[in-house]
Amino acid sequence: MDDFEKAVLFSFDQTGAVDLGLKARAQSYLDDIKRNPESWRLCVARFPSSGYVEVKFWCLQTLQESVKGRYTSQPPEARLQIKQTLMDWLQQMSSADLPPFLRNKLAQIIVSIVQVEYPGEWSSFFHDLLGMLSEGPALVDMFCRIMTAVDEDVISLEINRPQEEVKQSMQLKDAMRETCIKDVANAWTGLVAAYHSVNPDLTVSVLAVVERYVSWIDIGLVANDKFMPLLFSVMGTSSEQLRGAVVDVVTEVVSKRMEPVPKLALIQGLGIIPTCCQWASSPPYQEDQSELGQKFARLLAALATELLESWKKVDNQVTSLQAVGLAVNAEAAKEATTACEAAQRLLDDLFPAILATLRSPVEGVSVIISPFLLAYVNKLKRTSSLTQPMMRNLEATMEGLASCASFPSEAALLGDSDQDEDGAGGSAAILDEDDEVAHLSRRTELFTVFRNIVKLIPERAYSFVEAQLQGIVGQSSAAYHDVEVAISLLYQLGEGAPEDALKADTGAVGRLALGLMQVDIPCTSHRLVAISLMEAYMRYARVLQSEAGQACLPRVLGIFLGSCGIGHPDEGVSTRACYLFSRLVKQVRGNLAARPGLVHSILTSLQPHLANIATDPPAGTGAQKTPSAVRPHHAGETSATDDRLYTFEAVGQLLGQEEIDGEEQLAYLSALLQPLLSQIDSNLPGGGAMLNGGTASGGAQDRSALLVMQALEAITRISKGLPSALVTRTRPKLGALLMEATEKAQRVPRLLPSNKPLRARYISFLHRMVEVLGSSMMGYFPPALEALMQPGADGQDMCEVIILLNQLMIRFKDALQPLLLKALPVCLKLVHALLPSEWDWSGRSFTPAATTGTKLAGAASASTEDSRERSELQRTYYVLLHTLSYNGLSSILVQTQPPLLDTALEALVRGAASHVEPATRRTCVQVLRQLVTNMEVSTGSRQYMQQRVAGDVCIKGLFQGGLDARDASTATLLLDVAQLLKLLYEKCGDELLTYLGRDVLPSLGAAPALQEQLAQHVRSSDAKQLKTWLRDIMQQASGLPVRSSAASRQKAMTASSANGAMLS
Incomplete structure (x- = not known):
């Protein structure tokens, strides 16, 4: 091993055994070699001679870099x-x-x-x-x-x-x-023939290459009488990988882009249709061959889709020619008809195999065929008349959809052979959530196809669903998944069904729904069946409102109230049942009014459930996750509160009817509220649950806060069903009970001021009580606002308070003046403590667009979130001032002490002049217009109106950038600015125009002609004309084309155009 090989081995070391300094020197040495233009010589010498794969790889990698970077210069x-x-x-x-x-x-x-x-x-x-x-x-x-x-x-x-x-x-x-491509294709044929039996893996590599090239070579190079028969013979081999590779190539051949008539000829010439048809009775893969099964499904889907597209294209070509008035000669028409008939005939032949694939139990197979089925049904919707084969295909498709949509047995998903299929065991067992999500997603596509078929052949679809329902009614041995899918199909019929079909007495769908309500359904203890049944009852609630349906009310309500609904042991089912029960009660409330006995029975049945819901809130802030399988038909986001509380809303709907005896109504409401009030009392500091001989631990405090929140929300939900007139005028004793609840609730923000979720729940409670109790609440607002507006309140706290104040001002108007005289200064101080003078009033730093994609950590992230809250507070604050001004309460603001008033006006002007959001500016401008309207003209006020309102807001604010004159929201802002300018002129006269022409417009670089036009428009034009002129000037200042067609506007613009740019 020489130094070169050592350097390579050191640079590739991943064990940590090589010293980092040595590794760095080795890498530097190798980099020097790479920079040498002759480095390729070392590579070609050392690649064959070295025994180390690391050295061989380095040589090849360096040689590749040299070829890419220096080859042409060699x-x-x-x-x-x-x-x-x-x-x-x-x-x-x-x-x-x-x-x-x-x-x-x-x-x-x-x-x-x-x-x-x-x-x-x-x-x-x-x-x-x-x-x-x-x-x-x-x-x-x-x-x-x-x-x-x-x-x-x-x-x-x-x-x-x-x-x-x-x-x-x-x-x-x-x-x-x-x-060369012809010779390459011939080589493919020879290689597949030579190696498919002796070296299947190598043949797979050859076919993978073929698959890549089919899309752009002449199709005849592969779709010929040598290669395709060879592929079909290899398709029956024992090697799963080789069979899959063959199928991939055939799929590419079938999918090759071609004109429709040649494509049909290609498909027929391949002879693949008879092969595929055999798959209807004998699938070409085993149940444990999921990947291979998906490949065969893709081939079948591609084949069917290409036939369908060829049919559509030929059909559309003829239709397009006729649409533009061009005649189609007899020969062309005959060729088109022949092509369409051939495509339809081939599709009809394929359909049994398509539906067998749809029913396949192999994972991931059936979902591949669904897009074709939807496209096929959509094509038939545009066909003038359905043939008998088409009708048969549609009916068979419904059967296939029902089979495919059926949930698999839970035992198969859970791997538990002891699970029951009739519901008892399945109720306790939860399907694997990922499997449920996947199945529910697939059902969505399948049901879309089903609903489209219903539109094509409604009567046959109704008969099909009826047969499905008849197959489960009275069958104690029915499997839960058969029951569930039958009910789900009935549910799907109701989406988009015509009104006549939904009538209980004459409509086909209404009769099916009524029949479902009249009989006992098996497996209702199974969670999936229970949910499907309640969803169906809710969808067809109008049937219960009919004369025939009212007899079913006790049975249907019993499902919701019993162990199949709210009392179901599965939390997801019981929670969903609470929500659906509330919706159902709203629908049939009028029918229940004349049946006090039934109402009494419902309320009695609900008592244990209400007690359990109130005393067992979900952990955390109340957010709750519902298992996916309990929402098979209804898409909805997770609720911020406990969805079981909808039961209290339903109770309020039942109680809030004048038909109920007054004393009974009072007794019921008292029995509902007293436990909730006691729960609030006992869980606030000083109550038995919070302090029992000492200070409660953190966990106990959290639990107590949740119980208080749950009770407050329950009372809020109950009140939603109680009309204001009923509790304040007709039966004031009911209102007295709610007043008592309000008194109890007042302690919440005082005793637990730092608990934000509880504070938010209390404010929500107040919002509701305002709507129900009206002016009776006036005495409760001062202490409530005092408790909510404490020093140290953050932006979110103040936003919540301002929203409450806005509701009160809109509801009570002048009657709220005494309260606002005390509360508004406190509110303003707290807001401006959070939004000091150095705050970015333009909003540029903290708009959603400015912060999107920003990823911060720790303190930086917290600071950004705080700034977002303050930015939202700024917008909410402007809405507060707007509500004051437009509800006859602007005098309250004017009466505020000058330092605080000046601060508020400064915030208003800066927002009106500079905020990046036109809607926010518009809010500020409207407030200013209202204030100017009520402002007495004096030397000081005239100066303020001219300099700050007219100069800074109306002129500089528009022309110093930041707004797009083409935006619709800017256009509405400009109209308000124009109206404000007209109002200011009424107040200040020509003195305003003199100030603008002398001090403001010259500072913006405006030409004298522009100053004259502004004066003319403010004096003579109406607000809409002035707005249009302002928009044109803004566009011209921004370098945008001015689209102004009115003759008068064109004349006005001519003078300024002659002077060049109006604004520099």
């Missing part, structure tokens, strides 16, 4: 020596035992030279390569590697290449077509 004799050496190495491959990675690297180097010299200086390359094939398998292997490298490094356009490389790819393919 003298002819050096290039010839490099080529000759490489070809000599190839010749020696029959005896050399090189690892595959060295063979690949050698192939890449040769292709790098081919890329430069073929066909000009090395036109014989491919024939030279073909001449070596007779020397044995090692040369055939290198042939395959070189042909693969040619495709990957030069020809293939599947990766993005520079334009020069695209041109090079086209030139190489053209040259190969002219000189």
Whole structure:
């Protein structure tokens, strides 16, 4: 071992045994060699002589770099020596035992030279390569590697290449077509024939090359009477890999881009249709051959898709010609008809095999055929009339879809042979979540196909679903997956069904749904069946509203309330049942009003569930993850709160009806609220749960806070079903119970001020009580706001308070003035403590666009999040000022002490003049307009209006950049600015125009003509005309073309255009 070999071995060392300094010196030594233009000589000398694969790899890698970087600059004799050496190495491959990675690297180097010299200086390359094939398998292997490298490094356009490389790819393919590709294709045939039985792995490599080249060579080079029969004979070999390689090549041949009529001729000439048809009864793969099964499925899908596309293209060509008024001669029409009929006939022949593939139990097989089925059904939707074979195909497809959509047995997924299939065992077992997600995703595609078939043949689809349902009703031995898929198919019928079909008495779908509600369904304890059944009941709730359906109400509601629904042992099922029950109650609420006995029964049945939900909140902040399998039909995001609380919402809907006896209603509501209020009391500091002879631990405090949150949310949900008029006027005793709840809840922010989730839940509670109790809440606002607006509140806290204040102002208007006189100054101080004068009021630093993609860690990330919260607070603050101004409460702001008022006005002006969001600017401008409207004109106010509002906001704010005049939101802002300018002129008169012309416009570099136009428009034009003029000036200042067609505007612009640029 000499120093060179040592250096290579040291540089490749990964064990850590080599000193880092020594390794660095070795790498430096090798880098010096690489920089030498003659480094290739060392490589060609040491590659064959060294016994170390690391040295051989370094030599090949360095030689490749030299060829790519310096080959064209080498003298002819050096290039010839490099080529000759490489070809000599190839010749020696029959005896050399090189690892595959060295063979690949050698192939890449040769292709790098081919890329430069073929066909000009090395036109014989491919024939030279073909001449070596007779020397044995090692040369055939290198042939395959070189042909693969040619495709990957030069020809293939599947990766993005520079334009020069695209041109090079086209030139190489053209040259190969002219000189050698026919001989290469003949070699493929010979190699497959010679090696398929003695060396299947090598044959797989040959076929992998063929697969790469089929897309751009003459199809006759492979689709001929020699190669294709050979492939079909090899397709029956025992080698799974070889069979798969054959199938891949045939798939490429079938998928080759061609005109439709030649494509049909190709498919018929291949003779592949009869072979594929045999797969209907005898699949060409075993159940444990998933990869091979997927390859055969892709071939079948490609074949079917190509037939369908040929049919569509021929059909569309005729239709397109007729659409533009061109006649189609009889011969062309006959040829088109013949082609379409041939495609349809071949598809009909293939359909049994297609549906057998759809039903395949082999993983990943059935999903491959689904896109074709959807395309086929969509094509039939555009067909004028359906033939009998088409109808048979559609009916058979429905059967296949039902079979494929059926959940596999849980035992198969869980590997537990003791699992029941009738539901009892399955209820306790959860399918592997990844398997469920995959199956649900596949069902989505399958049901899309099914719904499209329903649109084509509705009556037959209804009959099919009816037969599926009849097959499970009264069958105690029915498997859960058969029951589930039958109900799911009924559910799918309801999506987009016509109104007439949904009627319970005359509609086919409505009758099926009613029938489902009238009978006992097997396997309802199984979680998947339970969810499907409740989803179906909810979808067809309108059936329950019909006269015939009302008799089914007790049965249906019993499913929701019993062990199959809310009481189901599976948490995902019970949670989903709570949500669906709430939705169902909203639908049938009116029907329940006349049945107090049933309502009483429902409320009684719910008592234990309500108690359990209230006292057993989910851990953490209340976020809950529902297993995927319990949402087979309904896509929804995870709720921020416990979805079981929808049950309380349903109870509120049931109780909030005037038809219920007043005393009973009061008793029910009291029985609901008292445990919840006690739960709040006992879990706040000072209550028994929080302090029981000492201070509660952190875990106990968290648990107590969750219980308080759960109780507050439960009360909030109950109140959603109670009309305000009912609790405040008709039956005020109900309102008194809610007032008591409000009193209890007031302690929450005072006793647990630092618990943000609990604070947010309390504010949500207040929002709801405002809507329900109205003015009765007025006395509770002062202490509530005092508790919520404490020193140290952050941006999120203040946003929540401001949103609450906005609701109160909109709801109570002038009645809120006494409260606002005290609360508004406190709010302003807290806001400006968070948004000081040095805050970036333009919002440029903290808009979503400015922070997207930023990845920070630790304190930097926390600081960025804090800034985002403050930026959101700024926008919310402007909305507060807007709400004040537009609800007759701007006098409250004006009455604020001057330092605080000045700070608020400064924030408003800076936002109106500079914020990057036009919508935010518009909010500020509207507030300013309202303030100016109510402002008494004095020397000081006139100066403020001219300088800050007109100058800074209306003129400088528009023309100092930051806005796109073409944007729709900017256009609405400009209208408000124009209205504000008109209002300012009313207040200040020509003094305003003098100030703008003397001090503001010259500072912007405006030409005198522009100053005159502004004065003219402000005096004489209406707001819309002024807005249009402002937009045109903004566009011209930004270098954008002005699209202004009005004659008057054109005349006004002429003078300014003559002066050149209006704004420098």
